[in-house]
Amino acid sequence: MSTPPAAAAKPAKPLTELTVTSREQLTPGMVRLRFSGDLASFATNTFTDRYVKLVFGDPAELERGGRPTLRTYTALDADVEAGTLAIDFVVHGAEGIAGPWAAAAQPGDTIVVRGPGGAYTPDPEADWHLLAGDEAAIPAIRQALAHLVEHAPHARGRVVLEVEGPDHEQPLPTPEHVEVTWLHRSDAATPGLADAVRALPWPEGRVQAFVHGEGEAVMRGVRPYLLAERRVPREDVSISAYWKKGRTEEAFREWKAAIAAEEGA
Structure with a gap:
């Protein structure tokens, strides 16, 4: 009896380094950061719920099979040609990891993200x-x-x-x-x-x-x-x-x- 071939492993999502270009306080509890970077990996992803995972820690851990701290956020207005996107962060004071980081971020700060992922786009044919x-x-x-x-x-x-x-x-x-x-x-x-x-x-x-x-x-x-x-x-x-x-x-x-x-x- 032959053994069925093992399922092929899913390719790892790419890692992209983003640089903060500006910060905007949208509401008392939400901050928008704008970033620049090489967004080639975003070119074929057009989902409206497109997201990335921010890596807090050494991104090399992912390549070694480790688990650095990850936080998931929607990637907004990704412009592949211009190399720009935005991310909105819910901020509750010092609570959490990503929120305080976003609240203190300054132009020139960098962070690595994994992705993008996504699965949803509204269907114009829905009633x-x-x-x-x-x-x-x-x-x-x-x-x-x-x-x-x-x-x-x-x-x-x-x-x-x-x-x-x-x-x-x-x-x-x-x-x-x-x-x-x-x-x-x-x-x-x-x-x-x-x-x-x-x-x-x-x-x-x-x-x-x-x-x-x-x-x-x-x-x-x-x-x-x-x-x-x-x-x-x-x-x-x-x-x-x-x-x-x-x-x-x-x-x-x-x-x-x-x-x-x-x-x-």
């Missing part, structure tokens, strides 16, 4: 779009809305975004028939993300959904509503947790793995 999340999802949702403005200006949809308060809202490029709802955690009367999504009207036709953010709200709240109750086809749903309240990214990965194991049981 309507649902986009929902919290601060961590705003960059990817902004990219998706900009794509719709350019490629499907008559698209219909609903956007639900949860932020700390009114001063944390941001201007978004929005097609005329896409309605944006902001939820404020500082207002005790405001529903949470999952409850707000459940309360939305549900138009007829094919919906394409992009829902990302805090794990409990997204995976325990919105995900079963869309897949089990509304029976949205899995291929029309991009839904995943970007982070988990009270957990580092390393512990968050363990939590995601446990969720996946539960679903596979």
